[in-house]
Amino acid sequence: MRVVVSIFWMVAATAWALEENNFFDEHFPPLQPNCTQSLTDLLLLRQEVLLKELKQAEQVSAGVLREIADILTDKKNSFTSGEVSCPGNFRKCGDTCLYLALDTGVSWEAARVFCQGLGGDLAVFRDANEFAEALKYVKSSVAVKGTPVWVGGTDRIEEGEWRWVSGEDMPRGTPFWGDYNYVREPAEGTSGNCAALYGPDGFLIHDGVCQNPYKPLCEIKLINN
Ligand SMILES: [Ca+2]
Structure with a gap:
């Protein structure tokens, strides 16, 4: 304690x-x-x-x-910038894709069916620049200068009323149409109702006989065109 x-x-x-x-x-x-x-x-x-x-x-x-x-x-x-690629054998020309089928010689109507089978149609030229680009490609492609080429223009529906297959009116005169025997085309009347690039005249447009076996110039438009 x-x-x-x-x-x-x-x-x-x-x-x-x-x-x-x-x-x-x-x-x-x-x-x-x-x-x-x-x-x-x-x-x-x-x-x-x-x-x-x-x-x-x-x-x-x-x-x-x-x-x-x-x-x-x-x-x-x-x-x-144009790096969008063209399909198959088509080549980029300006703002569009073109293919000249040199292995095919058919009538204008068959040429159109041929191009549509590739997903396009016969080529049309909305202005002088497109035409110049197409001519550059065609001239660099053909070996024989006289080779005639079908493009997408016709006056089959109404004589003298030339239209592109896209439905637009075709331009007349320079620089699209050429001369034949010093006469400005189109000059064939009802015997020439389909548009062709005529080799001997620098591949300017002439009115040809639709049943002639020419080479199709096909076109596929680019997505952004
Ligand atoms: Ca005609």
Whole structure:
């Protein structure tokens, strides 16, 4: 019992001594203004780290967006710059695809069916540029300069009313139509109702006999044309 009482008094005395010497305050001081400052610094540091992370994420996102933009630009360029390929034996001429079937010699109507079987029709020339591009291709393709070539024009429905197979009116005169014996074509009347590129006249257009076996000049239009 004496031992227990002694221990109690020792503990009480120690507690009183600690209180008197401000032991607790020395080891666990109250918050000071500089502590608040440290907390502010910590929050600012955290904000700075977060901002850096955001900036890195932003840079990565910007990089990905640039890649996507480059791919889309390449796709757009390949689509608009004429890299769209022509099918089979067709060759790109200006804004369209042409195929001169040199192994085929048939009537104008059979030539048209032949081209339609390839997914196109006999070639038409909406302006002088298209005509020039087609002539360049035809002249580079034929070995025999006299080879006559069918194109998609006719006045079979009404004599003298020349129309493309696309339904549009055919232009007259230069640079499309040629001359025969110093007479401007078309000049064959009802005996010549189908349009042909006539080799001896530089492949300018002449009105030919529709049953003659000429070579089909087929055309397939490009998707964006
Ligand atoms: Ca005619």
